[in-house]
Amino acid sequence: MSATAHVNTDVPLKHGMSEDQLRVLRRFIGGTVGGMLQAITTHPLDTIKARVQSGMFPSITACAKSTWRHEGIYGFYRGVTPLLVLNGVFNSILFSVNQFMLNRLTPADFDYSTPQPLWRIALAAELTAPIYVLAITPSERVKVQLQVQGKGGAETKINGPIECVQYILRTKGVRGLLEGYTPTVLSRFVGLPFYFSGYQITRNALLATPLASSNSAFREIAVPLLGGMVAGVCLWSTNYPLDFIKTHVQASGGRLTPSQVARDTFRRGGILAFYKGYTVCIIRAIPASSTIWLGIELTNRAMVKHGW
Numbered sequence: 169m170s171a172t173a174h175v176n177t178d179v180p181l182k183h184g185m186s187e188d189q190l191r192v193l194r195r196f197i198g199g200t201v202g203g204m205l206q207a208i209t210t211h212p213l214d215t216i217k218a219r220v221q222s223g224m225f226p227s228i229t230a231c232a233k234s235t236w237r238h239e240g241i242y243g244f245y246r247g248v249t250p251l252l253v254l255n256g257v258f259n260s261i262l263f264s265v266n267q268f269m270l271n272r273l274t275p276a277d278f279d280y281s282t283p284q285p286l287w288r289i290a291l292a293a294e295l296t297a298p299i300y301v302l303a304i305t306p307s308e309r310v311k312v313q314l315q316v317q318g319k320g321g322a323e324t325k326i327n328g329p330i331e332c333v334q335y336i337l338r339t340k341g342v343r344g345l346l347e348g349y350t351p352t353v354l355s356r357f358v359g360l361p362f363y364f365s366g367y368q369i370t371r372n373a374l375l376a377t378p379l380a381s382s383n384s385a386f387r388e389i390a391v392p393l394l395g396g397m398v399a400g401v402c403l404w405s406t407n408y409p410l411d412f413i414k415t416h417v418q419a420s421g422g423r424l425t426p427s428q429v430a431r432d433t434f435r436r437g438g439i440l441a442f443y444k445g446y447t448v449c450i451i452r453a454i455p456a457s458s459t460i461w462l463g464i465e466l467t468n469r470a471m472v473k474h475g476w
Contacts, residue, residue, distance in 0.1 A: 188271045190471075190476060191267050191271065192264050192267045192268050192271065193264075193471075193476065194267075194467065194468045194471050194472075194476065195260075195263040195264045195266070195267040195464065195468075196260045196263070196264035197260070197467050197471065198260075198263060198463055198464035198465070198466075198467035198468055199256070199259035199260035199261070199262060199263035199264060199460070199463075199464060200256040200257065200259065200260040201256070201463040201464075201466075201467050202256075202259055202459060202460030202461065202462065202463025202464050202467075203255040203256035203257070203258060203259030203260065203460060203463075204252060204253070204255060204256040204463075205459045205460065205462075205463050206255055206259065206455075206456050206457075206459045206460045206463075207248060207251045207252050207255035207256070208252070209455050209456070209459050210452050210455055210456040210459070211244070211245055211247075211248045211251065212244035212245065213448055213449075213451060213452030213456075214311075214315075214452055215235070215243070215244050215245070215246055215247070215315050216228055216231045216232055216235070216244070216445075216448050217445050217448045217449050217452060218311075218312055218315040218316060218415055218419075219231050219235070219315060219316060220444060220445035220448060221412055221415045221416070221444060221445040222312075222316045222415060222416065222419045224316055228445070228447060228448045246314045246315050247310065247311040247314040247315055247329060249328070249329060251307065251311065254307050257303075258300070258303055258304050258307065259460055261299070261300055261303050262296065262300045263464060265296045265299050265300060266292055266293060266296040266300075266360075266364065269291075269292040269293075269295040269296050270284065270288065270289070270292040273288050273291060273292055274288065283368065283372050284368065286365050286368065286369070289361070289364050289365050289368055290361035290364070290365055291361075292364070293360035293361040293363065293364045293365075294357060294360070294361060296356075296360060297353055297356040297357050297360050298353055300356065300360075301349060301352045301353040301356050302349070304352070305345070305346050305347075305348055305349045305352055306333075306345035306346065308348060308352065308414070308418065309336065309344070309345055309346070309347055309348060309418050310329050310332045310333055310336070310345075312348075312415055312418040312419050313326065313332050313336070313418070313419070314326065314328075314329065314332055316419045333345070347417060347418055348414045348415075348417045348418040350426055351410050351411075351413045351414040351417060351426045352410075352411075352414045354410050355407035355410035355411045355414060356407065358406050358407045358410060359402075359403040359404070359406045359407030360403070362402040362403055362405075362406045363399045363400070363402055363403035363457075364399070365402070366395075366398045366399040366401070366402035366403070367395045367396060367398065367399035367461060368395075369398075370394060370395040370398040370399070371391055371392070371395040374386075374390075374391045374394060374395065375387065375391060388465070388466070388469065389462065391465075392458070392461040392462045392464070392465040392466075393458040393461070393462055394458075395461055396457040396458035396459070396460060396461030396462065397454045397457060397458045399457050399461065400450075400453030400454055400456055400457025400458070401450060401453055401454070401457075403453065403457070404446075404449050404450060404453045405450070408442070408443055408446055408449060409439075409442035409443065411449075412433070412442045412443070412444065412445070413426050413429045413430055413433070413442075414426075416429040416433075417429055
């Protein structure tokens with residue numbers, strides 16, 4: 169969280185907004201900017217992760233080679249069209265809702281020049297999870313449906329996100345778009361506290377170094393990139409098994425329940441089976457989380473500079 173001087177959050181500023189409201193607005197716009205950058209840089213790795221998790225390919229290398237050979241660059245960007253916009257929207261929801269929850273938990277006399285306590289950051293993350301997951305589940309459902317099609321050079325059953333939404337609504341109704349909500353929200357309950365806390369801890373530590381005091385490029389660029397990297401690793405290292413279950417539930421079109429996926433996966437390979445595709449997930453998490461936090465911090469700094 170960006171440190172600012174303590175102000176009375178109840179006093180309207182020149183834009184007619186309180187400081188608390190401005191913090192939410194900054195996170196909303198910053199999440200949009202960072203989310204769009206995130207989609208561009210990481211979707212190919214996300215596609216590989218989903219295909220390896222669902223069992224279409226035995227390894228990351230096999231998936232990458234086969235996708236490139238049979239589908240070209242388009243294969244890596246299946247499902248990216250709506251995400252270029254939606255990823256910005258969803259991340260704006262994540263970070264603005266999280267900031268709203270943090271505002272509600274923060275005492276009126278809190279000095280914002282000091283770091284937030286980690287318990288407050290973790291609790292705000294938990295309160296954010298149900299709302300955020302409700303927003304992202306339909307998109308995740310469509311994305312996974314598109315990504316796990318087209319193994320090799322085979323024709324796809326569904327062409328494009330609009331046709332995919334129509335297919336799901338026709339065969340499953342509105343509830344079909346929410347398949348995977350339960351394991352997804354559980355994964356975020358586990359992962360989001362580590363995500364926001366991991367960023368805050370890393371950011372605070374880096375800003376306390378002499379290099380941060382003397383080098384503006386390190387402070388403004390390297391700190392959010394490194395903090396985001398740590399945050400992403402913390403998130404996916406803690407919630408990956410639940411994300412694995414979610415992918416299988418969504419890829420099955422609702423034929424499998426989370427408990428069925430969990431039992432079958434554990435029976436086949438024990439705990440390690442839930443971490444299939446973990447390597448590519450972490451490789452993806454580093455640029456994904458770094459990019460979005462860089463977008464958030466740069467946006468926050470620009471808005472403050474211009475009176476927002």
